[in-house]
Amino acid sequence: MVVTGADIYGIALNNVTFAYPNCPPFIKEGNLKLPRGSRCLLIGANGTGKTTLLQLVGGKYMVDKTAISVIGRPPFHDTQLTCSGQLSYLGTSWRKDVAFAGYGVPLQVSVDDGYGVPLQGDISAGKMIYGVEGVDPERRTKLIQLLDIDVYQRLNTMSDGQRRRVQICMGLLKPYEVLLLDEITVDLDVVARMRLLEFFKQECTERNATILYATHIFDGLEKWITHIAYMENGQLLKGGQIEGIPEIAEGQGSGQKLMHVVETWLRGELESRHKAIEKRKAEQGPASADATIVPSRTPFSMPSKHLAFFR
Numbered sequence: 185m186v187v188t189g190a191d192i193y194g195i196a197l198n199n200v201t202f203a204y205p206n207c208p209p210f211i212k213e214g215n216l217k218l219p220r221g222s223r224c225l226l227i228g229a230n231g232t233g234k235t236t237l238l239q240l241v242g243g244k245y246m247v248d249k250t251a252i253s254v255i256g257r258p259p260f261h262d263t264q265l266t267c268s269g270q271l272s273y274l275g276t277s278w279r280k281d282v283a284f285a286g287y288g289v290p291l292q293v294s295v296d297d298g299y300g301v302p303l304q305g306d307i308s309a310g311k312m313i314y315g316v317e318g319v320d321p322e323r324r325t326k327l328i329q330l331l332d333i334d335v336y337q338r339l340n341t342m343s344d345g346q347r348r349r350v351q352i353c354m355g356l357l358k359p360y361e362v363l364l365l366d367e368i369t370v371d372l373d374v375v376a377r378m379r380l381l382e383f384f385k386q387e388c389t390e391r392n393a394t395i396l397y398a399t400h401i402f403d404g405l406e407k408w409i410t411h412i413a414y415m416e417n418g419q420l421l422k423g424g425q426i427e428g429i430p431e432i433a434e435g436q437g438s439g440q441k442l443m444h445v446v447e448t449w450l451r452g453e454l455e456s457r458h459k460a461i462e463k464r465k466a467e468q469g470p471a472s473a474d475a476t477i478v479p480s481r482t483p484f485s486m487p488s489k490h491l492a493f494f495r
């Protein structure tokens with residue numbers, strides 16, 4: 185069959201299986217098809233694999249060439265996808281987001297790798313943003329205004345939310361075709377969040393961009409999403425187009441429906457997880473049985489000048 189541009193999905197997962205080094209397979213038989221222009225909410229309990237899945241789609245880890253396709257191309261093998269900005273990943277880790285797209289950004293700036301300090305170099309927001317080459321000036325101005333960024337302010341004087349706005353701006357400068365979002369709106373105030381969601385919606389309807397968005401905050405998303413994907417323990421268990429999920433579709437517009445449905449799914453998972461723990465307890469005995477006793481260390485073992493904080 186000849187595959188034409190129109191047949192290519194924004195994101196397609198085809199039986200994706202993935203294991204972290206020295207661990208058993210975690211992502212199992214992941215299947216998902218998101219047509220271009222769709223906005224998919226990726227949900228699931230903490231630790232269920234949302235970030236892992238987004239990173240796989242973002243090309244961070246190697247999987248079989250045919251397992252994941254982003255606009256018809258394998259994200260790990262086709263590095264042009266990210267270098268060109270066609271695939272953009274915005275998560276809590278700065279290093280990947282900024283270095284990722286091959287942006288000409290001064291990387292002597294301290295960037296967060298998910299474990300270190302967040303972006304906070306002595307450099308202005310404008311220098312970072314205008315340092316990115318090959319950007320449409322109109323798009324850049326629009327984003328700076330949308331995110332209300334003071335381009336003269338230095339990053340090391342910014343609040344978390346202000347720095348987050350700069351990060352988001354950087355990630356959106358190039359007109360991506362697929363955008364992966366991992367909880368990026370947590371630090372934003374409600375107005376900034378709503379404006380951003382509206383911008384994303386426009387990008388999908390006008391440019392046919394595809395968005396996969398992992399979040400625990402559902403506020404304002406009821407009418408925003410076109411698809412939903414629910415993960416449980418590394419597996420994509422439920423989801424699809426919203427119209428095909430009556431319990432959500434019927435309530436679209438009523439505000440709380442999405443939240444209620446997701447809560448029901450999560451509670452169901454919680455119950456089965458508790459049962460599994462009880463089963464393991466019965467088989468292996470209480471967890472305390474093989475606990476290693478660690479000598480206690482209190483905060484008060486620190487130098488006395490810091491003790492004042494604890495009094």
Ligand SMILES: Nc1ncnc2c1ncn2[C@@H]1O[C@H](COP(=O)(O)OP(=O)(O)OP(=O)(O)O)[C@@H](O)[C@H]1O
Pocket residue numbers: 204205207210228229230231232233234235236237
């Ligand atoms: N580098 C790694 N090596 C081994 N296991 C990992 C690694 N990174 C994550 N994990 C494990 O993979 C599982 C899924 O983590 P992940 O961050 O994808 O979950 P999540 O659904 O995004 O969680 P949350 O909602 O809390 O952000 C967790 O059990 C985590 O401990």
